[in-house]
Amino acid sequence: xxxxxxxxxxxxxxxxxxxxxxxxxxxxxxxxxxxxxxxxxxxxxxxxxxxxxxxxxxxxxxxxxxxxxxxxxxxxxxxxxxxxxxxxxxxxxxxxxxxxxxxxxxxxxxxxxxxxxxxxxxxxxxxxxxxxxxxxxxxxxxxxxxxxxxxxxxxxxxxxxxxxxxxxxxxxxxxxxxxxxxxxxxxxxxxxxxxxxxxxxxxxxxxxxxxxxxxxxxxxxxxxxxxxxxxxxxxxxxxxxxxxxxxxxxxxxxxxxxxxxxxxxxxxxxxxxxxxxxxxxxxxxxxxxxxxxxxxxxxxxxxxxxxxxxxxxxxxxxxxxxxxxxxxxxxxxxxxxxxxxxxxxxxxxxxxxxxxxxxxxxxxxxxxxxxxxxxxxxxxxxxxxxxxxxxxxxxxxxxxxxxxxxxxxxxxxxxxxxxxxxxxxxxxxxxxxxxxx
Amino acid sequence: xxxxxxxxxxxxxxxxxxxxxxxxxxxxxxxxxxxxxxxxxxxxxxxxxxxxxxxxxxxxxxxxxxxxxxxxxxxxxxxxxxxxxxxxxxxxxxxxxxxxxxxxxxxxxxxxxxxxxxxxxxxxxxxxxxxxxxxxxxxxxxxxxxxxxxxxxxxxxxxxxxxxxxxxxxxxxxxxxxxxxxxxxxxxxxxxxxxxxxxxxxxxxxxxxxxxxxxxxxxxxxxxxxxxxxxxxxxxxxxxxxxxxxxxxxxxxxxxxxxxxxxxxxxxxxxxxxxxxxxxxxxxxxxxxxxxxxxxxxxxxxxxxxxxxxxxxxxxxxxxxxxxxxxxxxxxxxxxxxxxxxxxxxxxxxxxxxxxxxxxxxxxxxxxxxxxxxxxxxxxxxxxxxxxxxxxxxxxxxxxxxxxxxxxxxxxxxxxxxxxxxxxxxxxxxxxxxxxx
Numbered sequence: 001x002x003x004x005x006x007x008x009x010x011x012x013x014x015x016x017x018x019x020x021x022x023x024x025x026x027x028x029x030x031x032x033x034x035x036x037x038x039x040x041x042x043x044x045x046x047x048x049x050x051x052x053x054x055x056x057x058x059x060x061x062x063x064x065x066x067x068x069x070x071x072x073x074x075x076x077x078x079x080x081x082x083x084x085x086x087x088x089x090x091x092x093x094x095x096x097x098x099x100x101x102x103x104x105x106x107x108x109x110x111x112x113x114x115x116x117x118x119x120x121x122x123x124x125x126x127x128x129x130x131x132x133x134x135x136x137x138x139x140x141x142x143x144x145x146x147x148x149x150x151x152x153x154x155x156x157x158x159x160x161x162x163x164x165x166x167x168x169x170x171x172x173x174x175x176x177x178x179x180x181x182x183x184x185x186x187x188x189x190x191x192x193x194x195x196x197x198x199x200x201x202x203x204x205x206x207x208x209x210x211x212x213x214x215x216x217x218x219x220x221x222x223x224x225x226x227x228x229x230x231x232x233x234x235x236x237x238x239x240x241x242x243x244x245x246x247x248x249x250x251x252x253x254x255x256x257x258x259x260x261x262x263x264x265x266x267x268x269x270x271x272x273x274x275x276x277x278x279x280x281x282x283x284x285x286x287x288x289x290x291x292x293x294x295x296x297x298x299x300x301x302x303x304x305x306x307x308x309x310x311x312x313x314x315x316x317x318x319x320x321x322x323x324x325x326x327x328x329x330x331x332x333x334x335x336x337x338x339x340x341x342x343x344x345x346x347x348x349x350x351x352x353x354x355x356x357x358x359x360x361x362x363x364x365x366x367x368x369x370x371x372x373x374x375x376x377x378x379x380x381x382x383x384x385x386x387x388x389x390x391x392x393x394x395x396x397x398x399x400x401x402x403x404x405x406x407x408x409x410x411x412x413x414x415x416x417x418x419x420x421x422x423x424x425x426x427x428x429x430x431x432x433x434x435x436x437x
Numbered sequence: 438x439x440x441x442x443x444x445x446x447x448x449x450x451x452x453x454x455x456x457x458x459x460x461x462x463x464x465x466x467x468x469x470x471x472x473x474x475x476x477x478x479x480x481x482x483x484x485x486x487x488x489x490x491x492x493x494x495x496x497x498x499x500x501x502x503x504x505x506x507x508x509x510x511x512x513x514x515x516x517x518x519x520x521x522x523x524x525x526x527x528x529x530x531x532x533x534x535x536x537x538x539x540x541x542x543x544x545x546x547x548x549x550x551x552x553x554x555x556x557x558x559x560x561x562x563x564x565x566x567x568x569x570x571x572x573x574x575x576x577x578x579x580x581x582x583x584x585x586x587x588x589x590x591x592x593x594x595x596x597x598x599x600x601x602x603x604x605x606x607x608x609x610x611x612x613x614x615x616x617x618x619x620x621x622x623x624x625x626x627x628x629x630x631x632x633x634x635x636x637x638x639x640x641x642x643x644x645x646x647x648x649x650x651x652x653x654x655x656x657x658x659x660x661x662x663x664x665x666x667x668x669x670x671x672x673x674x675x676x677x678x679x680x681x682x683x684x685x686x687x688x689x690x691x692x693x694x695x696x697x698x699x700x701x702x703x704x705x706x707x708x709x710x711x712x713x714x715x716x717x718x719x720x721x722x723x724x725x726x727x728x729x730x731x732x733x734x735x736x737x738x739x740x741x742x743x744x745x746x747x748x749x750x751x752x753x754x755x756x757x758x759x760x761x762x763x764x765x766x767x768x769x770x771x772x773x774x775x776x777x778x779x780x781x782x783x784x785x786x787x788x789x790x791x792x793x794x795x796x797x798x799x800x801x802x803x804x805x806x807x808x809x810x811x812x813x814x815x816x817x818x819x820x821x822x823x824x825x826x827x828x829x830x831x832x833x834x835x836x837x838x839x840x841x842x843x844x845x846x847x848x849x850x851x852x853x854x855x856x857x858x859x860x861x862x863x864x865x866x867x868x869x870x871x872x873x874x
Binding site: 034035036052053054057059061062064065066068071072073074075091093126127130137138141144145182184185186187188388391392395399403405408409410411412 | 471472473489490491494496498499501502503505508509510511512528530563564567574578581582619621622623624625825828829832836840842845846847848849
């Protein structure tokens with residue numbers, strides 16, 4: 001019988017592992033709650049009307065169509081039976097494995113304030129992105145309609161919490177939307193008077209970057225109309241606004257880009273995990289005492305050279321590739337005890353600020369401004385899957401660049417402001433199981 | 438004071454009226470429940486994974502950005518106060534008018550069986566299209582996962598009710614999806630064994646076309662794997678399937694393309710209407726006794742040359758243009774009693790069958806097959822709004838044509854199978870009003 005590999009999660013780590021196991025002669029089952037692989041680094045562009053959903057997501061089945069050794073299941077995993085070596089699906093089905101790869105990613109976390117989620121959505125899925133897009137666009141619509149000055153000001157205040165790359169990117173594009181794209185489209189409000197706040201508890205924005213790049217990003221953001229507030233944590237978020245220390249700021253649109261929490265793999269495995277819920281893995285990315293179980297990407301606490309490997313796409317891909325390499329070696333009879341540890345190769349830090357500035361850091365090489373933006377853009381088009389997406393994203397960007405108009409501005413689906421069930425967006429896999437049990 | 442025109446509905450009729458009133462020196466307010474104008478003739482392509490939502494919808498504000506005489510409101514109308522000449526919004530606001538244009542379209546209707554809607558969604562909005570797309574794609578996913586043969590067969594049976602152009606187009610593309618696009622992507626099921634039923638109570642499909650074109654469509658559909666059943670009405674629709682006379686056909690995916698019901702304008706106006714709820718208008722498209730109120734498009738029962746004008750895009754546009762012309766004449770002091778009646782110019786009938794056949798009828802000119810498909814495609818690209826959409830739709834079609842792969846195949850948002858509120862998709866305007874009251 002062929003060696004059976006079950007991969008949970010078709011993100012960067014899981015999909016890379018599956019890709020790199022091509023021709024290894026295994027029987028692979030790839031399980032995901034969604035039918036698409038998502039290019040998360042560009043998700044903020046869907047949230048801010050630059051790209052449409054279909055440009056950065058691909059049906060997993062279509063990607064793996066030619067891989068007859070891979071079976072794709074749209075299903076929700078609820079546990080792992082380590083004794084029987086089986087993955088348990090919500091509908092009760094069990095999928096047996098010889099090797100298990102868990103790469104189920106992370107969700108945003110609210111540092112013990114889960115009640116903030118309804119008012120401050122985070123950005124991890126396509127639905128998160130369309131939710132944020134809808135809220136941002138509806139805030140302008142509401143402001144156009146309201147007769148109350150006080151209400152109008154709160155509607156035209158947008159607060160982004162957390163000033164890592166995602167927060168910086170979101171704030172930059174929302175500022176451009178308000179200051180450059182929308183002004184001529186409204187008759188009662190001046191969208192240029194919108195306040196865009198970027199809030200960071202730490203002392204600086206983009207803390208992973210060197211000081212001069214962080215300073216550059218700060219001045220570029222200020223120029224494009226973003227108000228940066230560092231050094232004070234958010235202490236409260238309600239429907240009406242946010243509290244910053246003692247100061248209450250009325251703001252109807254709040255976006256969370258501050259923290260993440262790993263998926264529940266640690267519970268499935270009954271494994272040791274760090275504070276963010278990431279499973280502590282050994283140097284070969286397997287769970288201590290279970291060399292047949294790999295945990296990769298945002299779900300794993302991986303160290304390399306004594307430092308925590310960051311939760312970014314290149315790191316996840318490297319881990320997927322490493323796991324595939326190791327499995328191939330083992331299948332050829334390699335000794336588990338002699339496996340070379342995973343080594344993270346830092347591919348640099350990137351972040352864009354608005355529509356024509358970016359910062360790039362790669363070792364001692366640093367780049368900022370419009371040239372960095374072009375390098376960033378070309379790199380991201382290169383990393384997309386398939387010629388079609390590359391062509392369409394490149395054309396979309398070119399169009400926005402030339403026309404100065406963001407085009408992906410549909411408000412779809414009804415807002416479900418206070419329905420935690422809808423906000424948490426249970427997976428579509430629920431529906432599959434509903435009828436398949 | 439300027440002449441105040443309120444237009445309700447930014448579909449083909451309303452938007453054409455607004456466009457043609459450019460430079461007329463009026464104060465125009467355009468009210469719609471959604472933030473986008475939708476190109477409905479291609480909506481079936483979103484429902485069947487050929488196009489993505491953003492390719493056939495445009496933000497109304499962006500379209501009218503340069504028209505400083507137009508104010509756009511995202512809001513829901515609940516009534517018209519004819520005595521005070523005011524439109525009443527759900528949030529209580531009143532918008533005064535001198536001339537009122539109502540062009541609020543139609544929804545699908547179930548001939549007194551509203552309970553069928555949950556199991557047999559119709560196709561009128563972007564959300565309808567993504568709902569149908571999600572259900573079609575999930576049916577294949579569920580079939581791949583289920584261990585039951587009986588269940589699998591029901592999941593792989595798709596029934597389209599109503600064989601007008603929309604029904605024919607939906608059935609044709611779903612058949613291609615099952616027979617040509619998906620087969621290589623599944624491991625447990627053979628999607629080629631899916632049954633696609635096109636059901637029509639009347640004796641023929643495409644009844645608006647001449648017999649030879651209708652016959653051609655029938656044979657083209659059969660060749661692409663669609664099972665056409667004419668002459669028997671559907672008597673029951675449940676979650677498990679449909680009843681056709683006495684025969685029960687298990688089918689998990691049912692799509693409604695059989696009937697429409699006009700929007701509620703007749704209630705707002707307390708006007709006479711036909712059985713489909715369309716307001717009976719005079720020869721100048723105004724309400725009898727109220728020359729300042731125009732009712733256009735799918736909301737109106739319009740006759741021309743003794744025949745009912747069909748509810749299609751060209752007819753709606755012609756009515757919008759007529760209304761704008763009449764308003765201009767009146768503003769110059771024209772006599773209401775001497776107005777030339779609206780005359781419908783038949784621009785022909787078109788329908789596509791699958792990916793490379795179509796039928797076109799224009800007076801005595803008839804065309805069928807692949808050439809008709811190309812004429813149809815070029816005509817529709819021409820009618821899209823803006824160079825960007827034309828370019829992207831043309832590229833999408835070219836891509837599908839060359840790669841034989843449909844690309845818009847994302848399953849997003851959770852299915853809400855039995856929640857009538859979610860299924861009826863209340864407008865996003867609800868949310869605007871929630872905070873603007």
